[in-house]
Amino acid sequence: MAYLVKQSHRAPAVTARVPVDESLPRACVIGAGSSGIAAAKHLYLAGVPFDCFEQGHDIGGTWVLDNSNGTSACYDTLEINTSCPRMAYSDFPMPPDYPPYARHDQVRAYFEQYVDHFGFRHTIAFGTTVEDVSRAADGRWDVRTSGPGGTTTRTYDAVLVANGHHWDARWPEPAYPGTFDGEQIHAHDYRTGEQLAGRDVVVVGAGNSAMDIAVEASTRARTTTWSVRRTEWVLRKFVLGRPSDQVALPGWLPWWVTAARLRIGATAAGSMTKYGLPAPSHKPGQSHPVQSERIRERLAAGAVRARPAIERLDGDRVVFVDGSSAPADLIVWATGYRVTFPFLDPALVSAEDNDLPLWKRTVHPDLPGLYFLGLVQAIGAVMPIAEAQSSWIAETLTGGYVPPSDEVVRDQMAADHRRNTRHFYSSPRHTMEVDFDHYLWDLERERKEGRARASS
Structure with missing residues (x-):
């Protein structure tokens, strides 16, 4: 079944605070753009304890004209290149009165509605910059932030990187x-x-x-x-x-x-x-x-x-x-962007020529607990992909999903790399390419297998 036909109606609004299960792993989400809010929504509804840090004071990332975080590339005539039904989150269709290809201000309004509909705005710490993410002595992740309360370091079991890849000009x-x-x-x-x-x-x-x-x-x-x-x-x-x-x-x-x-x-x-x-x-x-x-x-x-x-x-x-x-x-x-993570040590994570191999474009096999969201160049829209990635991570943190062996993960990564090399000409813009419908289908297949592993 293709992704387009899965969208029929908006999920019921969340009107009461979802209780946090402190026994679950604690997570950190970096960014409140389209990928970050998808992550925050899924962690929130799953009861996972987490913090979401947004450098600016706006929701929507690059879709916000003159975003206060200073990283948006939005311009006044910008509109989406994927039609509204294909761009929307699966349980939150865009308003029916939107044009086939929404303007940037409509997309921003849609993201605001999404956050308020599911009731997790209070989980986002605005005006807070993630300065450093590094491995803690016990294998978890120390995250240093600066914001209204000064500089703070907290330790997390999982870090979800959603800082975008259209901000560091090439x-x-x-x-x-x-x-x-x-x-x-x-x-x-x-x-x-x-x-x-x-x-x-x-x-x-x-x-x-x-x-x-x-x-x-x-x-x-x-x-x-x-x-x-x-x-x-x-x-x-x-x-x-x-x-x-x-x-x-x-x-x-x-x-x-x-x-x-x-x-x-x-x-x-x-x-x-x-x-x-x-x-x-x-x-x-x-x-x-x-x-x-x-x-x-x-x-x-x-x-x-x-x-x-x-x-x-x-x-x-x-x-x-x-x-x-x-x-x-x-x-x-108009010469593109570099994929960079200013809060990560380049010796730990780097994307030379925008190439950062990841399993399912999400998981770094050498760095357990570190996840990347929306780090794709999709033949289709990024938002439903980030949503699927976020749901998958939440399922992992709550124990409903268990990954395959490390050998299988690395073999699949290598196979995906070979496939991309065959399909696309060599260029920094093609290092993160995915086919929208196939990616969502393949990830859902893996999640079903992981649920079976978790229940066995």
């Missing part, structure tokens, strides 16, 4: 040669079209944010140039008037079926070569999908000019590898 390395007289910003620091108004803008990158910013620049800037080093297959958000992702596939189907669906979608959307972009050097399904309803329109109108990769910067111009150039007084680098 700039071109090495930097392009030459000098530039204008302004350079990363897409992380883009907020509004006012930053583009009247400028000669060059947007660099082929992802969703790059296309959103290029489209907005085409209505605000003096000139808009879109520089693409490697062309992607750009899908449309709608097919025959319906959100294109609402044809959900059974999770047990092999990958080639998902890849075939992406190929069909890419073919139906049409080639980007007619707009001056080179043909992609990979097949549809071999990279993370990108979507846009308006980029073709703006390219066809000449409002956005497509160019290949940058060769060098030249004062008030940008020179491209085909010898062409464009005027520029603002470069927006």
Whole structure:
């Protein structure tokens, strides 16, 4: 059964405080974004004692425009790239009056409603930064925080890392040669079209944010140039008037079926070569999908000019590898993000080139009690995946689930890595790739096996 059809109605609101079972392992959740609140909700309803620490004063992470935690990449025209039914938590559908692809402010409101519906807002310590997470002498985890009450260190049996992976901006390395007289910003620091108004803008990158910013620049800037080093297959958000992702596939189907669906979608959307972009050097399904309803329109109108990769910067111009150039007084680098954990010792956990092998994208086999939530690049939405991960962890901490042997865990991790290597071209953006429906199906299968182990 595909995940989409599982959502029918909202679970009953939680109106009374859920008692805490102090005999259970104590947990810590880092972050109150979409993954952190999923974790907090499941731990709370399971009676697990826990603390949730949020650096800012807002719920919703990157979906909050100008989030007080200072790490959000949200901009004023941002909307989801997964349709509402596919993005929502399984027991809390988005409001029926939302558009097919909700705006950032609607997503933020949805997260606020989620927290209040299940009654766990009081478990979140706002304005509290996790400074350090390290192994305690007994194998548990010491977590040092700073906040309104000063600096505090507490010891936990489990730490759930939900600090997100779209906040530590990745700039071109090495930097392009030459000098530039204008302004350079990363897409992380883009907020509004006012930053583009009247400028000669060059947007660099082929992802969703790059296309959103290029489209907005085409209505605000003096000139808009879109520089693409490697062309992607750009899908449309709608097919025959319906959100294109609402044809959900059974999770047990092999990958080639998902890849075939992406190929069909890419073919139906049409080639980007007619707009001056080179043909992609990979097949549809071999990279993370990108979507846009308006980029073709703006390219066809000449409002956005497509160019290949940058060769060098030249004062008030940008020179491209085909010898062409464009005027520029603002470069927006939509060049992605690094996966980092500032509270973890890099000698303990590091994600070089964004590669952090995890079992089921959640469990670090060498560090028992340390879990990672939402650390995926999903062909689909992250929220239901983080929800499933959170439910799984809560079940583990309450004793309802027992994992397989260490040998099995490592064998599965290796097999998943080999599969990803076959499916996607080598890139930092593909180190965490998962197929939404298959991932949820596979995790539920493992949980059933783990419940059987727990009851035997």
